[in-house]
Amino acid sequence: MGNTVxxxxxxxxxxxxxxxxxxxxxxxxxxTARDFGGANVVENFRRNYNEDKVAxxxxxxFTFDCVAPANNIPYANNQQICRDFAYQQGIKVFDxxxxxxxxxxxxxxxxLPGCIAVGTDxxxxxxxxxxxxxxxxxxxxxxxxxxxGKTWFEVPETIKVVVKGKLSPPxxxxxxxxxxxxxxxxKGALGKAIEFYGEAIDSLSxxxxxxxxxxxxxxxGIVGFITPNKEVLDYCRxxxxxxxxxxxxxxxxxxxCQTIDIDIFGLKPQISLPYHPSKVVDVDEVEGERVNSIFxxxxxxGRWEDFKVVASILKGKRVYEGVMFKAVPxxxxxxxxxxxxxxxxxxxxxxxxxTSSGCGGCASGQVGMTGEGEVxxxxxxxxxxxxxxxxxxxxxxxxxxxxxxxxGRITSPDKV
Amino acid sequence: MLLKGKVWKYGDDINxxxxxxxxxxxxxxxxxxMAKHSLEDLDPAFASGVSRGDVIVxxxxxxxxxxxxxxxxxxxxxGVGAVVAKSFSRIFFRNAINAGLPLIQSADAPDRIxxxxxxxxxFEKGELTCEEGVFTFRPLPEEVMGILQSGGxxxxxxxxxxxx
Numbered sequence: 001m002g003n004t005v006x007x008x009x010x011x012x013x014x015x016x017x018x019x020x021x022x023x024x025x026x027x028x029x030x031x032t033a034r035d036f037g038g039a040n041v042v043e044n045f046r047r048n049y050n051e052d053k054v055a056x057x058x059x060x061x062f063t064f065d066c067v068a069p070a071n072n073i074p075y076a077n078n079q080q081i082c083r084d085f086a087y088q089q090g091i092k093v094f095d096x097x098x099x100x101x102x103x104x105x106x107x108x109x110x111x112l113p114g115c116i117a118v119g120t121d122x123x124x125x126x127x128x129x130x131x132x133x134x135x136x137x138x139x140x141x142x143x144x145x146x147x148x149g150k151t152w153f154e155v156p157e158t159i160k161v162v163v164k165g166k167l168s169p170p171x172x173x174x175x176x177x178x179x180x181x182x183x184x185x186x187k188g189a190l191g192k193a194i195e196f197y198g199e200a201i202d203s204l205s206x207x208x209x210x211x212x213x214x215x216x217x218x219x220x221g222i223v224g225f226i227t228p229n230k231e232v233l234d235y236c237r238x239x240x241x242x243x244x245x246x247x248x249x250x251x252x253x254x255x256x257c258q259t260i261d262i263d264i265f266g267l268k269p270q271i272s273l274p275y276h277p278s279k280v281v282d283v284d285e286v287e288g289e290r291v292n293s294i295f296x297x298x299x300x301x302g303r304w305e306d307f308k309v310v311a312s313i314l315k316g317k318r319v320y321e322g323v324m325f326k327a328v329p330x331x332x333x334x335x336x337x338x339x340x341x342x343x344x345x346x347x348x349x350x351x352x353x354x355t356s357s358g359c360g361g362c363a364s365g366q367v368g369m370t371g372e373g374e375v376x377x378x379x380x381x382x383x384x385x386x387x388x389x390x391x392x393x394x395x396x397x398x399x400x401x402x403x404x405x406x407x408g409r410i411t412s413p414d415k416v
Numbered sequence: 417m418l419l420k421g422k423v424w425k426y427g428d429d430i431n432x433x434x435x436x437x438x439x440x441x442x443x444x445x446x447x448x449x450m451a452k453h454s455l456e457d458l459d460p461a462f463a464s465g466v467s468r469g470d471v472i473v474x475x476x477x478x479x480x481x482x483x484x485x486x487x488x489x490x491x492x493x494x495g496v497g498a499v500v501a502k503s504f505s506r507i508f509f510r511n512a513i514n515a516g517l518p519l520i521q522s523a524d525a526p527d528r529i530x531x532x533x534x535x536x537x538x539f540e541k542g543e544l545t546c547e548e549g550v551f552t553f554r555p556l557p558e559e560v561m562g563i564l565q566s567g568g569x570x571x572x573x574x575x576x577x578x579x580x
Contacts, residue, residue, distance in 0.1 A: 023557035048570045093544070138485045140514050144569055152513075152559055191506040222506070248425075 002251025004158040005225045006193040010132045013116050020157040020257075028059075028116035029067070030110060033065040033147045037120030037138075040076035042085040044143035047100070055149035061110075063101025063119075067365045068358035080215035098242040099357035100299045102126050102134065104212070107333055109239030113228050114248040118145050121249045123217055123299050123381065125223040128194075130232060131247050133223055134236040142212035156193045156222050157257040158250075163198035166265040170413035172309070173208030173396035174201060174301055174379065177215050178270035178355070183262055189221030192257065193344050195250060196226050200264055200273035206232050207305040214300040225253030231342055269323050269400050269412045274392040275385040283400055283412040293324040293376045294405045295361035296352075296398060302330030302360075304337055306398040311343040313402035315348035320408030325352045328360030364388055375399045377410065397412065417539040417565065419497045421427030421469040422483065423546075424462060425531040428475035428508055432487040432508065434458040442470055450494035467494035471537070473529045475501065479508020488515040488566075492568075498537055502526050513560055520544065525551040539564075 003011065011018045013026040031054075033041040043052075054060050062082045063065075070076035079096070086093045094104050102124050105111035113131040117124060118144055127134030127248040137151070145151050150155060157407045161184075193203050194216055204212065209226045216224035228236070228247040236245050269283040296302070296310055307329065319325045327347060329335040345356050353367070360367045362380035371389025379401055385392040396404070399413040434457045436450060441493035444450050455462040471563040472491070479487060488511040491499070498518040514521050518539060528548045529535060542555035556564070566572035 021557075023559045023560060048573070102572070136513060140485060140569060141510070144514075144573060148573060152563070154509075154557075 001255055001387050002160055002252045002253040004193065004250045005131065005195055005248055006133060006156060006223065007252070007254075008157055009114055009116060010153060010155055012114065012248075018155045020155050023152055023154045025150050026116060026153050026261065028118050028145050028151055029053055029115045029151055030059055030061065030105060031103055031149070032061045032117065032119035032121075033064055033082065033142055033146075034062070034107070034120050035067060035068070035070070035075060035082065037065040037142070038062055038082040038393065040139035041120065041142045041146065042081050044139050045085070045146055048143065052147065053365045054089050054091065059343065060091045060100070060146055060151065061106055062086050062091060062093045063098070064096045065100045065358045066363055067095035068356070069366060070096070071366050078175050087332065096358070097332055097334070097356060099329065099335070100359055101104055102299055103303070103330045106130060106210070106381070107168050107239060107331060108415040109236065109241065110390060111192070112236050112245050116326070118142060118151060126210050126214035126299055128216065128223045128225045129213040130208065130236065132230045135223065136217075144390055148262050154364055156191060158193045158254070158258040159189055161196050161262065162259065162262055163196065163200045163262050163273055165200055165267070167200055167264065167267075169239055171267050171269060171353050171395075171397040172397045172399060173204055173211040175267060175270045176264055177212045178272055178280045178395070179264060179267055180212070180262060181215055181218055181278050182270070183260065184219045186218060186276065187220045189216065189219040191398070193299070194219070194224040195222055195256075200268040202229060205305060206235055207303040210303065211300050214227070216279070220382055221406070244260050268407050269414060270398060271400065272393060272395040274383050277382055277395060282315070283396070283410065286410050287412055289410045290375060291323060291377055291408055291410060292317075292369065293372045293405050295326050295328075295376060295378040295380065296401055297330065297360040298362040298380035299330060299359065300380070300381040301398050302328060302334065306403035307338055307343060307400045308335065308378065310402040311346045312339070314352070314406070315346050316405050317350055317406055319351040319405045323405055325350075325405050326361055327352050327354045328365075329357045331357050360411065361388055377404050398412070417561070419469055419471070419537040420534060420541070421497045422467065423531060423533050423535055424459070424466065424470060424472050424530055425529065426458065426472065426474045429477050429480055430458065430474050433481055433483035434483050435487040436484065436490045441486060441491045442443065447493040450496075454490040454494045459528050464472060464493060466494050466496065469497040470495060471535055472496055473501070473524055473526050474499065475576040476503045476519045478504050479512070480505040481579075485511045485515070488517050492517045500525060500529070513563055514563055514569040516566070516571070518556070518564050520552045520553050522551055525553070561575040
């Protein structure tokens with residue numbers, strides 16, 4: 001019998017045959033910690049392994065993205081603890097100016113198809129967008145990975161999700177993602193890997209793939225793989241400066257524990273209601289509700305394409321009086337491109353607050369929080385009670401966020 | 417590995433908040449101190465009454481909710497010898513093994529085990545013996561048993577590093 005993608009990747013990193021349910025020791029290509037959890041990783045490391053060196057400093061990274069730069073003492077302290085440790089160990093730090101760690105691993109050519117990466121970020125599995133296995137873990141686990149370069153892993157079963165139909169703007173990768181989340185629910189992929197197939201998936205750009213893969217966490221899944229196409233492979237080759245990069249694909253006779261078909265024909269813009277990401281409805285159903293603030297950004301929708309869509313909608317217009325629009329690019333690279341290609345000026349003229357890169361408002365980062373009674377439309381991946389402050393957060397696509405910003409009310413982008 | 421202990425029986429969806437209250441997550445860091453608050457909001461008699469080697473028996477999705485490692489640590493330090501449940505949340509499963517707390521998954525045993533009875537567990541054979549009889553379970557994979565027998569991931573690593 002053939003193997004699924006996750007079985008193949010794990011097998012390559014433990015040099016043995018694997019089947020779902022088997023526990024194996026795997027070699028990890030990339031070991032990371034961010035400003036959330038990073039200081040605890042350092043503490044764990046020092047307590048348990050004294051002044052030892054990490055297994056391989058060149059494969060170990062700190063990425064500061066949660067509160068960047070720190071606006072409170074605990075985060076500032078935690079970042080400094082990580083910097084000091086990194087200096088002693090010769091570990092590279094992607095500091096507060098660089099942006100979201102998982103995106104940096106992609107954009108710097110560090111994570112490639114087939115790679116295994118672990119870190120203290122529960123959305124590190126968005127690396128499935130490249131056909132790589134990313135996994136968020138606890139502090140003890142990551143300290144262990146720093147020390148040994150290994151981790152134990154139980155090989156998960158795989159669900160095959162086939163998405164039929166085509167996306168046509170303004171319906172976007174985020175709407176597709178929310179539609180899949182609605183169908184699977186928050187426990188639909190509990191403890192399992194997903195492989196996404198179908199015409200709508202094949203035609204997704206890298207940025208769109210990241211959007212979809214980033215929300216597998218909200219489906220309860222371990223990771224969601226999208227087979228890299230030529231665009232993705234070329235991107236990885238260019239970024240890594242290497243030619244010998246190929247996709248890992250499932251065997252035709254691979255075994256799936258479940259196959260789910262989703263037809264997105266006629267799909268309308270989607271929105272997830274407070275306070276559960278999987279509580280998804282058509283934007284139409286809540287159209288007209290007053291909006292106080294907008295957050296554009298996060299590891300789900302903070303990339304160049306997301307900003308481009310928003311800038312095209314806001315160009316020459318102004319955000320509705322009284323609506324606060326905060327925009328945080330996912331990485332310094334996106335931020336720089338916005339400045340150099342004139343999009344920052346478009347956003348500025350429309351009344352948008354544009355800041356340096358990071359996770360921003362998704363986890364109550366440096367761009368502030370919502371107040372009681374505040375209604376926010378966010379392009380992130382979670383809207384749990386309290387996560388972005390005391391208000392209510394709806395999750396939407398960048399296009400829905402931008403159009404709603406113009407009207408000051410929840411508005412479907414297909415209406416304008 | 418053989419274990420004999422008294423049963424503390426609970427239901428489905430025992431989440432990490434009732435296993436170790438969120439309000440202590442950043443205030444209590446000493447594991448012995450953590451143990452004193454384990455299951456506080458679910459069963460106030462547990463922390464003071466539990467003896468070394470006792471067994472928690474529960475239903476589906478034990479350890480669901482947040483990823484906090486303390487939920488596994490506090491039970492380990494409270495002296496719990498094993499948790500038997502119909503299913504476990506993935507993150508709790510990982511954290512428990514890393515903390516050296518054995519877990520047993522069994523679809524039928526939890527319904528048949530009575531509160532407060534004494535059960536015997538043979539981890540290698542995959543057998544649990546209670547008043548109603550003997551239930552078999554799939555033994556934990558060899559690698560996981562290795563971690564558990566060392567007392568958790570950290571002691572396991574130390575051993576691994578010494579032999580290298």
